[in-house]
Amino acid sequence: MKRPETRIIHTRGARLGSVTVNPPVERASTVLFRTEEALYESKPGYGRMGLGVHRELEAALGELEGARHVRLASNGLQACALAIASCVDAGGHILIPDSAYGPTARFCERRLTHMGASCTRYDPRIGAGIADLIRPETQAIFMESPGSLTFEVSDLPAITAIARERGIPTIADNTWGAGYFLKPLELGADIVVHAMTKYIVGHADAFGGAVITSDERLYNRICATSEDFGIGLAPDDAYLALRGLRTLHTRLKAHEAGALELANWLAERPEVAEVLHPALPSSPDHAIWKRDFSGSSGLFGLVLNAIPEGGMDRFLGALHLFGMGFSWGGYESLLIPCDHQLTRSKGSWTDTRPGPLLRIHVGLEAVSDLKAELDTAFAALKGPA
Template identity: 65%
Template sequence: MKLPTRLIHNRSGNPARRTVNPPVERASTVLLPDREQLYNAKPGYGRMGLSVHRELEAAMCELEGASDARLTPSGLSACAVAIASCVSAGDSVLLSDSVYGPTRRFCEKRLKTMGVEAQRFDPRNADGLVDLIRPDTRAIILEAPGSLTFEISDTPRLTSIARERGIATIMDNTWSAGVFCQPLALGVDISVQALTKYVVGHADAFGGAVMTSDARYAGAIDDLLEDWGISLGADDAYAALRGTRTLSTRLHHHQASALKLASWLQEQPLVSDVIHPALPSHPDHEFWKRDFTGSSGLFSFVLQAASNHEVDAFLSALEVFELGFSWGGFESLIIPCDEQLTRLPGDWTGDRNGWLMRVHAGLEDTRDLMEDLDRGFAALANVKNT
């Protein structure tokens, strides 16, 4: 997907002094001309967002095919806002077992204190989801691909099941960044992104966005943001808007590099599995081909390491890949995921032959990344042989 020219050239401001980017207004107070404007102007206060916020919201609508977008300070806050805007005390939600860990924590811990019950479902079992729906179910929470383990649900089927029962569907679309997937076109009611990842793209700012084309959900999201006092700072909004200008170009590089790495990893003797939805070997590959137009730089593989000592030997030998949370920037990252995996009993994680490693392929030369992983494999093999 190429970014629309309108998105790249979306400019406003003083017509006598046009600039490529909108001004960054670092302001809490907005000065207004009279009493009527004081209580009716939008925005009447900086927390509601100013020029750069409106431009970023317009860009996110363009990316996601939405009519309404609202901004939050982080990806997790965007997920929390989307979910909380759909529920009240006495309701329940269903969430995919493979969603982002902090989102799962919010649902199972924080929503509980608000009188809302959360229950997980198998992301690959649409029929099983039907059996879990209750009269008080108000929202179904998805992520595609799933965090860490990269399952692709049958999203159109799940959204059809939800719509027939008047249940809202929310999907975390951070992996595709809106470039390779538009959840609203698949029937999802609310799409969420962590702008911190690919939209910002330089690992130097935070942000989240919540998108919808349904006026009911848009109004509920607006009310919640106002009541909870949630807003995104002007400088972070500017960093995210700047990132949208190069988003498609960067995503295509991440995609190409990750696919080369994933295919190469499939041939390595110390790798027992590569988990990338764009590979034909992935169990949900057909869903990926139907719902996505491309893939990003994030995927996982299973390293044949039997102990902490072996994993540490592999990681310590790496010189290009760094250990660090988040992803989506120019730098390549790798993390062992086992300590984060808290999944339903009996899922695929019980059958693994090794440690789950998540990779983000950055913008470095792919040959350098392969050579770096080779260093890790050599160190692992050396430990295994001693």
């Protein structure tokens, strides 16, 4: 079997023999047919279902996750919502980690509730304890590992084993692992979702989502839900996601190395109380991370020690290479303060930390430049001597 980085480059399939390396982008709503039969029977019969570039992207994503079926969505949140809405009906119940991406949690707690379902948050480190939260009406368990903002790693095999015993579908948001560092389907998950917007697109210039499964029955439900909501992916975004996939492996290795170097450097800084990065041996999740992941990406968290009045503004004002903005996974480094977004209500994340929570995405710049900038920013944080 060829290596994953080789296989992801060679998923052109039926188009082999045509003249270009990359597929043409067909910008189309209308697809024309010559007969009434073809008009009503052909698939795809309408641009919303996607055309050539979408099929190539689906093939590549199936290869990435080792899955039979892929359904595309216009962004990562839509992919999460599509997967969840395909599993949970009125009267049903879903379990979500306390550290789920905020808008995914909001979909469950607001939209699903409007639709007559209910949602319970669980401690992302709950492991086999998930069994105690399962109710007769539980229809799905959502997982995201490491979790957003606080980076707890969940014991996916423990959770999926219990879900399988009870016949409950599991959904894993694998955006951080990017399809390379974590293989949720091999660890027992039924559905994987991706915000392709992050590492797969990789250049902060397009959105995309994907719902991936090998389960025929779930796939049929995902397709029906997607049709009902009119979910699709714009052809230019599909093209950019496919193009990004071809270089994903190489970029991820660079993000991984840069983030590890910076995380280790930050862990030694007196201004830093804790680095939230599961690949650091000091992380409480390191053992599970090491067992289940083959590497780590460029996104991690940081708890600062107590800072003086005005220190955060001075710190952020000294950053230029690190942009302050949402999203991550592109070639540029980003840093955001996160306390605004934290809505934790469960166990392992307590509010006893000494200072603010930051999230860093390490881009593809030289790490020495990033360290030099943070050094200056830490000096600014302290204020005039």
